[in-house]
Amino acid sequence: MREGDRVLLYQDPRRKWVATASRTKFHTHKGFVDLESIIGTGYGSCTKTSMGQPIWIFKPRPVDMVEAFDRPTQILYPKDIGYVLYQLGIGPGNRVAEVGTGSGVMTAALARAVNPEGHVYSYETRPDFHEAALKNLERVGVSSLATLHNKDPSQGFEENGLDAVVLDLGDPWTMTRAAWMALKGGGIVTGFTPTFNQLEKLGESLRQEGFLVLESVEVLLREMKTELGKLRPESRMVGHTAYITIARKIVNAKA
Amino acid sequence: MREGDRVLLYQDPRRKWVATASRTKFHTHKGFVDLESIIGTGYGSCTKTSMGQPIWIFKPRPVDMVEAFDRPTQILYPKDIGYVLYQLGIGPGNRVAEVGTGSGVMTAALARAVNPEGHVYSYETRPDFHEAALKNLERVGVSSLATLHNKDPSQGFEENGLDAVVLDLGDPWTMTRAAWMALKGGGIVTGFTPTFNQLEKLGESLRQEGFLVLESVEVLLREMKTELGKLRPESRMVGHTAYITIARKIVNAKA
């Protein structure tokens, strides 16, 4: 590890921070970590805070990086992002648009998926979200793979011939027509909708605008306690985030 | 679309097939599709079988391709693969090993994730699974990104300095020592275990062999019926596949 490298300081699943190996101290509620001291050590080693709390030093995963994002808004959960990325099948060279940049968590995931040669175009109407996302994407080094628009694309995206479109906004049905225009034949659109009413409205809009809906699903994540001899699911869990709808553009269904 | 292109013939979520645009007929239980007729049409268009059944023509997604794999064994579900890929954060250039190639579904997903420049090394003791996986990976065009070993790596992998190891076999605890040896410091291991007893044993083995367990989770997928005015979850669902454990190699925890 060299000065300037990003490191994950890991205490436990709820307390972990992304920092930079440098001549500074990182303060936790259980003492500070001397970041200079970890320069030269290897990933996977353990250090201690000034109060003796063990802290593991890891190379941050992409999911660790996005957890450290400035979040002016609710972010998508890994369980949902992972499912969508795998089902969409986005890969190197693909061109993808997103409506609802938010803090850029999904944008970053898409950017990594299309790397290299592909590109992500993401739309966001709120200037504060747009600005935060710009900084967040720069921090994780994917700025060159993503173009962020601070505008409403409902009247038409600036791009066309896209492989996929991701809709993550409150009224995704306002974007289905523009998404259809921007996609290749057979291109894929996915939408996240927290409520049943949104799910129903999105499904109808997709069908009307020339899409074939492949599936609407909900992903539930159950965390387990794995203490030896006391295995059990955790007492509390996230009960709901959003329904995920996946559809493909059909080319001769509109009159 | 040109002769030789792979196409997905899509009737409904349960009836879909991967075929090749060519001078042949593809037979379904509702008549045949004249594959020659679709040459020259675009993806997203609709054709009809000889019995009038509409069939949509799409470019197959990776998930469509692996559903068409020869499967001598139980395969992993998209809900589990998607979660693991996103949590592991494997990307272009990474080197990853897998124990338990099976039919190669996870191998193919890993290969696509490390593309280009990365590589996947996958171990399988059963010759029939190994052979089927070789053919399956060739069919989806990722053979050059994956090396399949027909051997038991419990005494040591042939590779080292790996970024990640995926364990998908009945007794994953027999591989934790070898996985530790083969991984970089801070490298990630993930294991799939259908039963609680396997989950407990894997967790213990990981802790003893020098890993820090980040999480053990279960992913549940709930499919929704989205007929207008009749939205509801499906009456039947997959109740369980496997618990997923994710851990990282620590370098100074073993005496």
Added chain:
Amino acid sequence: MREGDRVLLYQDPRRKWVATASRTKFHTHKGFVDLESIIGTGYGSCTKTSMGQPIWIFKPRPVDMVEAFDRPTQILYPKDIGYVLYQLGIGPGNRVAEVGTGSGVMTAALARAVNPEGHVYSYETRPDFHEAALKNLERVGVSSLATLHNKDPSQGFEENGLDAVVLDLGDPWTMTRAAWMALKGGGIVTGFTPTFNQLEKLGESLRQEGFLVLESVEVLLREMKTELGKLRPESRMVGHTAYITIARKIVNAKA
């Protein structure tokens, strides 16, 4: 056990039958049971079919009895009935109405709950369901606790001053006004609705007609395989039956 006693012949969770200890033979797909031979034995003993298949002899529980009902229609699940009975808190002496007798499964459960001195009034428009329910209730010995009406009560129940009303029909909102009229102040109504649209419509109707909605919930049941050393949830599960809404009549909320 004496001649004429009801017995449960139990082979496994999926194969069990209610029969009568008598001078006849009971045929299963694995040979027959000589029912005369079990007269004089005790509950909990094991017999064998003519083909050597072990069959346990138990006193039937109420849930075993209703599983043997003639079912012209979809029946409610124990997970839902149990939750509702406990939340309603119906007890001896209560007077309860039900709309949608169906095969009488819920009617029987309510009858047992109000026993003795209470009474259940159940409405069903379809003559075939009504007839089947009459026979089913007689078979389980609760006929004297329940009055079955073969009519539509939407314009007014024949009873009033009720403690609770159970709505189990496709359009429960058509019954909320009549239910309000028939209930005591503070009386409880519960409704089962399979779809989200029905749930929404029922909730709105209840609020408009003078009810305070306490909760809308869904009960999910997960069956476990408990083979020693191989504990795990079952691979398949019931994904959805119905949403349950519970509300109480308020007396000064209607203008």
Added chain:
Amino acid sequence: MREGDRVLLYQDPRRKWVATASRTKFHTHKGFVDLESIIGTGYGSCTKTSMGQPIWIFKPRPVDMVEAFDRPTQILYPKDIGYVLYQLGIGPGNRVAEVGTGSGVMTAALARAVNPEGHVYSYETRPDFHEAALKNLERVGVSSLATLHNKDPSQGFEENGLDAVVLDLGDPWTMTRAAWMALKGGGIVTGFTPTFNQLEKLGESLRQEGFLVLESVEVLLREMKTELGKLRPESRMVGHTAYITIARKIVNAKA
């Protein structure tokens, strides 16, 4: 409503209290309720606190009463109690034992189920739990239906010929032999076990001591938000309470 009657003061699902109609004031965090003023009003009416907060006046359901219990210990959830009561099929006249009285929530539910003529015998080793349960049961008026023992019954219950036994303690397997001795042939035992290890151990013990295990299940409750036009499951849910095992005594399985 008359002086001395129990009333439920209901503000919302999380804020509700059991009180007595009397010449006192009941204080909430949003002002007080003059309890004298509600004497003479009917159930289902609405009053207001001194700060103008609407409070509904209902007759408390049994579930409302037990929520007001002194709870020196973790209590069982309605979703689990309701399922067990319905599956056990306990009714008027039954005699049931319980090990692990706790605060008496299950004891009260069982007492109501066997009313009249039946009886519940409940064992608890901790004197503080035993004392709290005595008071709690008296408060809900079921003391005459339940006998509480402050002792460990693992060497033998004081009763026999029981219809059912409920085990709600950390090591239920220590009670399976005594439960078998105390039950009728075919009698039912149920056990609550939070961890998988306990579930496995209980299942094994039941099989060894002469029981046939009917099922092991987990009940999950999903609460819904039913605001018009914004229907969705709640964001947080209880992830796990306990596994429920149900078994029946078999009489010729032990040598």
